[in-house]
Amino acid sequence: MSFRETYARLSDSERRLVCKERQLSHWKENSRYCPSCGTPTEQGEIPILRRCPACAHEIYPVITSAVLVLVRRGKEILLVQTHAHAAAGRMGPVAGFLEIGETLEECAMREVYEETGIRIQNLQYYANQPWPFPSNLMVGFTADYLSGELRIDTGELLHAAFYPPEALSALSLPLPGSLAYQMLLLYIPV
Template identity: 40%
Template sequence: MSPLKKIPFIFSDNRWVVPNRELEGIRLTSLFDISLDDFSSYEHDQVIDQSAYGAHILLDMQKEVLEQEDYQLLSMREALAVLSFEEFQHLAKAWQYAIFLRTHRYCGQCGDAMQKVQWEMAMHCYTCGHRSYPRVSPCIIVSIRKDDKILLAQGVRHQRAGFFSTLAGFVESGESLEQAVHREVKEEVGIEVKNIEYFGSQAWPFPHSIMVGYLADYAGGDLVLDKKEILSADWFDIDALPKIPPKLSIAGLLIEETLKRIQQLE
């Protein structure tokens, strides 16, 4: 059996290193064109994963900026726009591992240096026995329908991009995902929801989240916005939508599904 090809995931200054070519042509198979000899001065981590593409190798240059004409740097959001869903999942995993290894060099319990565990993705402190694993922060994201309209909001962090999207927020300790949906909706726009239905999930490496998507129906209340989080929100007719996220994100997919369901009512 021939050995798996090495597919290097290289990060420089918080961006992804890829061969210098048109963005539309960037795929994970493009990484086969990367010569690890070009990065021989950097330490390559062990195989972090395996897939149909090959053996995934992690190389994190951290804050050092790459200066090679044969390569270019993409932000994670730029990568999201050009990769398939499956390909982006592999990139997201590599990036989240890089973040984990950066932030767990020292033990959070006793302060001593931690060592990389060889048989799993973990860091271990041999002084006190504390072991850490990559952090994954669950977030809920929900699309809400009221008769033939959809609720869309512009968050403070989306002001520059100018688009309206679904509501989202982190799950708090001690609550279920569904409880988080009710709480976040109530906190951000002041209304109640019902008929909460699981839709799907998406790894969201900004920097280490998992977005858990739901569909819901309006149950009552008036829109009262949390101005620290939400700049504007309203019920929109499907034929008069503001600028919304692309379908490559789970927000875009949730909006698309809600619009389909509204159309089925007509």
């Protein structure tokens, strides 16, 4: 079983612990050398600090922010399939990484437009979640369709469509435990 599949089967409290450990390990593996002068770094006074003995450069963990945007159009919701998720056939909300100098809201609007050609309105924060693939903070938003025809960025996506809630149970969805899955659960009829 892959780490992703294992992660999906953990309880919430186990997942938080494993996520923290994984993000810390990722940071340590990628902080062995000073990015400024190349000297091997040393552990600092606190667990999340490594320091360069040559130039005193300090390295703290970097968390990459990414948004998830669930776009509603009437009763339907917009789901996309990325190339990265093609093997598992999984469909999910639009997702993308925060760029330099950008707010999370700007990121959400940009990602939806770039990937699908759709303009959105009523953007609302939903929830956020630490995510260890490899070291992200996922920030979930909901939004309403404003305008535009679906025109996918084929470099990023294989497929995108608006689905009615009753179609969701027949689709391959994001892994349980993920924020993307929690957001879709709101729309799956019980």
